[in-house]
Amino acid sequence: MARIAVDAMGGDFAPRAPIAGALHALGALAPEHHIELVGQTAVIEAELAALLRGELAVVAHVRDRLSIVEAPDVIEMTDKPSVALRGKTHSSMVVGIKRVAEGHAHGFVSAGNTGAQMAASLVSLKLHAGLTRPAIGTIFPTAKQPILVLDVGANVDCAPEELVQFARIGTVYAQALLDRENPAVGLLSIGEEPEKGNLVVKEAHQRLRGAGVNFIGNVEGRDLPRGFCDRGAIDVVVCDGFTGNILLKFYESIGPMLIGMVSKVAGLDPREIAGSLKQLDVDEYGGAPLLGVRGVSIISHGKSSPRAIKNAIHVALRAHESGMTDQIGRRLAESMPQTTASGTSS
Template identity: 85%
Template sequence: MARIAVDAMGGDFAPRAPIAGALLALGALPPHHQIELIGQTAVIESELDALLRGELAELAHVRDRITIVEAPDVIEMSDKPAAALRRKPNSSMVVGVKRVAEGEAQGFVSAGSTGAQMAISLMVLRLHAGITRPAIGAIFPSAKQPVLVLDVGANVDCAPEELVQFARIGTVYAKALLGRDNPAIGLLSIGEEAEKGNLAVKEAHQRLLGAGLNFLGNVEGRDLPKGACDRGLIDVVVCDGFTGNILLKFYESIGPFLIGMVSKVGQLDPRQVMGSLKQFDVDEYGGSPLLGVRGVSVISHGKSSPKAIKNAISVAVRAWESGMTDEIGRRLAESVPEAPAAPAAPVTGPAK
């Protein structure tokens, strides 16, 4: 049984979106799974009652699988990420991450401040030995198969060894959650030749050649929509968080652009077009686990809809059931046998 803690107060559309998403998730998950809604009890109860009396009345039967955990404080988007734990120890985000650290919940999902969730997860869950920074991995649709890209915003600048760590982490993720037997790794650069790229990319390329991974070499931005390069299918693409975040937000704009363009040219109902292009719907993927910490902490977009939260909860369940975080720790320990427990890294990525 998985018990997933959901930040009921996080996100642009909280508390309605996370609470509705939790109900939708329980309606789709097997009956042994449960959800904890973390936040202000009176607010959560009021929203739950309204949803179950109205638009989600058909899900009244899952109400007994929901527990409310009181957390009176709310971390706002304007709060400084590094100070969130210290200044608001009773916030929904801090309480939720602590539930995971204490073994009371198997995963945490939030659409609140990305920077705050990263900082709190690092300080409370800590990093696996052998890793210096965590990464946010996002699933990108392609013509062949979904591609995992990391990092997409946790680290603006990355050293070569950190890019190698991301490749190791991505390999475990692709096996555990995407079902890829021998994930093929690509290093994002401005050309496929080994000498192309900045200093960090060029050195990371050389290190990846001897890392014992299925490394395809450099890949270019044009390879992502294809899901392949001339050396084969791509499962994982590694880059720094500055590049990855720009790429992610560009990708997120493609779906609405294509839907609008095709609808106009073909004089079609946008809803019909959306059905055929649903792989470009960011809500389909829901959220991205913060990879490298000792627990499941899933980061969702600030504008997450109930559908996105529902899918983020499914990601958290699959991450826990697959043992992904433990496997990441094991793989990293094997690659750096003598590595001491790493301290929490500074937050350098963008907050929502």
């Protein structure tokens, strides 16, 4: 049995999208699983009643597997993370993450303020020993099989050792959630040669050679859509959050562009094409885990639809059931036995 907490007040389309997404998820999940909607009780109850009387009446039977956790404050998308955490300690985001930290929930999903979610996760869940920063890991579709890219927005600037840390936690994620036995890790750069890239990338390349991961060297932007380079298939791509976030936003635009172009040329309904290109749909993957914290915290896009929230809940469930966060802790302890850090961020 798993209990997933969902931020009912987070995202551009809250509370309807997260609540509808939770109902859809429960309709597809085994009956032993439970979802908590965290937020303003009166608002959640009114939205639930409207959905279950209308478009989602078909899943009314799951209502008894849904509970509400009161959280009167709301962190807005424009709130600065530090200000939000200090001034809105009873927000849906802070309360939801504390539910995970205290063992009441097995994972948390939010489409709200990303910076605030990262900060709240660091404060309540803490970092695994040996890490200095967390990373957001996102699944990218390719012509072969999906790959994990991290970081895609948590850290604008990174030190070489932090890129090495991302490679280690990315390896565990690929093993636990992508079923890759010995994940191949590539370092995103402007050329495959070790001497290509900025100072951070070149230093990270040297360190990754002895980091205890299956490092296949530098990979270039053109390798990601293919899913492989001239040294073989790629499973994990490591980069700083500035580069990764630009790459992610570019990737997100490809699907709608291709659907529009093909529909015009072929004279087809865009919805027909969308079905065959669903792997390019950002809603298909739902959310990205904040990797490196001691708990499951899933970050969803601010414009997440109910389907995206549903899929993000599935990501949270898989992360919990696979024991991903515990595996990351063990892998870090094995690869850095000299570490004596307490696990708090620096």
